[in-house]
Amino acid sequence: MGQMEPLRQNDLIAQASAARMQNDVPRAIELYSQAVERNPKWPEGWWFLGSLQYGTGAYIPARDALSHYIEMTPNAGPAFALRGLCEFETGEYPQALADMQRGISLGAANQPRNEQILRYHEALLLTRLRNYPAALKAYSFFAKKGVSNPELLAAIGLAGLRMPLLPKDVGAEERELVSAAGEAAFRFLAGDETSAAQAFQELFQRFPQASNAHFLYGYLLFATDPDAALPEFQQELKVAPSNADAEVMTAWALLLRNAAAEALPYAQRAADQEPMLPSAQLVLGRSLMETGDLKGSMEHLEKALQLEPDNLETHLALAKAYSESGRKEDARRERILCLQLTSGHGIAIEHP
Amino acid sequence: MASRLSIPRILLFVVLLAACGKAAAQAAKHNIALACAGCHASQSGPQPDTPMGRGMQWPDSDPLFKSHPELNVRKGPYTYAVETKGTQSIYSVTDGARTISLPIRWSFGKGAQTWVLEKEGELYESMVSYYPSIDGLGMTTGDETLAPQNLDEAVGRKLRKGEPKDCFGCHSTDAVSIGKLHLETLEPGVTCEHCHAGANAHMVAALQGAAYDTAPPDLLRLSSEDISNFCGQCHRTWESVVRSGWRGEINVRFQPYRLANSKCFDGTDPRISCIACHDPHKDLVSEDSSYDAKCLACHASRNESANASAQAASHHDAKACSVASAGCATCHMPKVKLPNGLMTFHDHEIRIVKPGAPYPD
Numbered sequence: 001m002g003q004m005e006p007l008r009q010n011d012l013i014a015q016a017s018a019a020r021m022q023n024d025v026p027r028a029i030e031l032y033s034q035a036v037e038r039n040p041k042w043p044e045g046w047w048f049l050g051s052l053q054y055g056t057g058a059y060i061p062a063r064d065a066l067s068h069y070i071e072m073t074p075n076a077g078p079a080f081a082l083r084g085l086c087e088f089e090t091g092e093y094p095q096a097l098a099d100m101q102r103g104i105s106l107g108a109a110n111q112p113r114n115e116q117i118l119r120y121h122e123a124l125l126l127t128r129l130r131n132y133p134a135a136l137k138a139y140s141f142f143a144k145k146g147v148s149n150p151e152l153l154a155a156i157g158l159a160g161l162r163m164p165l166l167p168k169d170v171g172a173e174e175r176e177l178v179s180a181a182g183e184a185a186f187r188f189l190a191g192d193e194t195s196a197a198q199a200f201q202e203l204f205q206r207f208p209q210a211s212n213a214h215f216l217y218g219y220l221l222f223a224t225d226p227d228a229a230l231p232e233f234q235q236e237l238k239v240a241p242s243n244a245d246a247e248v249m250t251a252w253a254l255l256l257r258n259a260a261a262e263a264l265p266y267a268q269r270a271a272d273q274e275p276m277l278p279s280a281q282l283v284l285g286r287s288l289m290e291t292g293d294l295k296g297s298m299e300h301l302e303k304a305l306q307l308e309p310d311n312l313e314t315h316l317a318l319a320k321a322y323s324e325s326g327r328k329e330d331a332r333r334e335r336i337l338c339l340q341l342t343s344g345h346g347i348a349i350e351h352p
Numbered sequence: 353m354a355s356r357l358s359i360p361r362i363l364l365f366v367v368l369l370a371a372c373g374k375a376a377a378q379a380a381k382h383n384i385a386l387a388c389a390g391c392h393a394s395q396s397g398p399q400p401d402t403p404m405g406r407g408m409q410w411p412d413s414d415p416l417f418k419s420h421p422e423l424n425v426r427k428g429p430y431t432y433a434v435e436t437k438g439t440q441s442i443y444s445v446t447d448g449a450r451t452i453s454l455p456i457r458w459s460f461g462k463g464a465q466t467w468v469l470e471k472e473g474e475l476y477e478s479m480v481s482y483y484p485s486i487d488g489l490g491m492t493t494g495d496e497t498l499a500p501q502n503l504d505e506a507v508g509r510k511l512r513k514g515e516p517k518d519c520f521g522c523h524s525t526d527a528v529s530i531g532k533l534h535l536e537t538l539e540p541g542v543t544c545e546h547c548h549a550g551a552n553a554h555m556v557a558a559l560q561g562a563a564y565d566t567a568p569p570d571l572l573r574l575s576s577e578d579i580s581n582f583c584g585q586c587h588r589t590w591e592s593v594v595r596s597g598w599r600g601e602i603n604v605r606f607q608p609y610r611l612a613n614s615k616c617f618d619g620t621d622p623r624i625s626c627i628a629c630h631d632p633h634k635d636l637v638s639e640d641s642s643y644d645a646k647c648l649a650c651h652a653s654r655n656e657s658a659n660a661s662a663q664a665a666s667h668h669d670a671k672a673c674s675v676a677s678a679g680c681a682t683c684h685m686p687k688v689k690l691p692n693g694l695m696t697f698h699d700h701e702i703r704i705v706k707p708g709a710p711y712p713d
Contacts, residue, residue, distance in 0.1 A: 224513045
């Protein structure tokens with residue numbers, strides 16, 4: 001039609017809108033494409049074009065159309081979220097996660113159905129990008145709501161077992177393990193710790209050599225009962241002796257028990273195995289501080305801070321180390337930073 | 353004189369009791385403070401009756417229940433009662449139609465008191481506590497925002513997994529070992545062994561002439577930062593308060609946190625540490641003026657400040673107060689009420705308080 005006689009812009013918009021309302025998606029896409037070509041400063045045109053293209057699986061043009069819309073409407077949460085979903089499909093995972101989280105922060109998840117889609121994809125991306133703690137936290141949203149299905153359980157299993165994969169990429173030989181781990185973790189995240197304990201024991205019996213299974217259980221226990229978590233981390237090290245994360249968590253649990261001398265060798269091994277792992281430098285610095293080596297402690301804590309500048313635990317440890325060594329002003333600076341990092345995170349006190 | 357045992361005889365008595373089975377061992381524990389007093393009289397003598405020494409009490413020996421055999425309060429649709437008959441104290445809550453009554457198992461605190469209850473194998477913090485400020489019952493601090501939906505919830509707050517270890521670990525001795533809670537072995541309150549790990553073994557070794565070889569670590573040698581963290585294990589460390597996000601007046605109870613926020617806090621200066629001002633073996637001194645000397649250990653007096661060389665010679669490196677020369681804590685460590693208005697604490701964030709300024713977090 002456009003080739004026969006050019007429509008006036010208003011007519012073009014009206015026809016595009018009508019095609020969209022009639023669910024004639026190919027025609028609507030064609031008309032919106034013409035409209036934004038004529039007037040690239042028309043934000044809504046880009047939005048409708050991008051969302052229609054997403055619906056047809058044309059993720060790359062959809063992403064580009066949404067980028068135009070975002071340029072003109074920088075606080076459009078749904079557009080960021082939808083662009084994130086496009087990038088998820090095209091395999092641009094870091095950008096997808098950034099867009100998804102920006103969209104959520106701008107209110108894209110305020111509607112319940114959107115919330116589930118966005119939080120699920122956010123968790124998938126966090127797993128794919130190896131941020132497993134954040135992924136498990138994101139999945140707890142579903143567990144607390146009792147939302148469950150086999151794909152979700154597999155996704156939780158992947159995050160729990162620290163496998164940077166999407167559920168569709170799990171090989172046939174690992175599906176049972178991943179699902180069983182996901183089921184056990186789901187029960188724990190849902191608050192049913194008794195049932196979770198049973199599910200984890202079954203998991204350990206069926207898959208005694210599975211890496212990160214004991215780590216997962218320890219990690220979940222750790223928040224409320226670090227002492228109960230400790231043997232799980234130690235068991236993990238029997239299954240996977242080179243698991244630096246398990247070394248870190250073992251050291252951390254021992255530090256919480258005021259057993260710094262016991263923590264030190266675990267921390268040292270973690271830092272030797274993964275010197276660029278901020279948490280390894282942190283536990284080593286902390287262990288050295290608690291065993292009296294302030295100079296060594298500060299070296300490792302400052303290294304941890306270089307690797308991860310906003311880590312609260314590192315700032316807390318540095319405040320203590322500086323204070324212990326008489327660096328009063330440095331200690332005060334670190335304390336103020338800690339308070340800034342935690343401002344607005346207040347919770348109700350629960351202890352008499 | 354005849355009634356006083358010599359030190360070795362006290363120790364022998366304790367060791368023999370310990371050797372005579374569990375019940376006797378329990379009895380022996382009660383005599384440990386007495387035994388420690390043989391050598392450490394000024395510490396062990398008054399300590400058992402301090403707020404820490406009586407951080408927890410068995411209900412049958414809790415003076416509160418003797419002086420207040422009936423306590424009642426109504427909170428919303430629920431009426432709470434604590435009734436003592438003989439040696440048993442019963443905590444009850446009723447909505448008028450149904451009543452739940454539980455024996456009080458453990459009394460936490462010497463002045464203000466909260467009770468820990470056991471119901472169907474789970475531990476609960478009582479929903480109401482006793483407060484001396486009102487000489488009666490009020491909502492337990494921190495539970496004010498709870499809105500029980502039924503009588504079972506109105507009993508109290510169920511302790512989270514791992515939480516009982518913290519409660520009993522601080523309010524009693526020998527309740528936690530290798531990260532596990534052992535209610536069967538606990539001794540109420542903070543005893544010598546609680547802070548001085550190895551004190552019991554040291555006492556036994558003393559019998560064999562090895563007292564000096566087995567002495568527990570000398571806590572006086574700890575730096576101010578370490579002392580703050582040591583006391584903070586129960587009074588909350590600076591770190592634990594930050595991690596928990598406890599902001600606002602509620603954190604005035606956590607003195608190590610408040611103190612470390614003070615501009616004058618120096619982790620290596622022994623003049624500003626918990627034990628520079630407080631003797632944990634004795635009752636808290638509540639006269640503000642009695643702490644003036646502690647402040648003047650750093651701050652110059654007004655006379656000194658007029659004479660620079662005198663100030664330098666005195667090592668009073670902090671400047672003199674321009675307003676007063678006594679009662680420092682009254683102004684610089686003001687009293688702050690908890691949000692529930694039922695308890696008041698001196699703010700340990702030492703500072704120049706400006707009128708109308710908000711509570712500094």
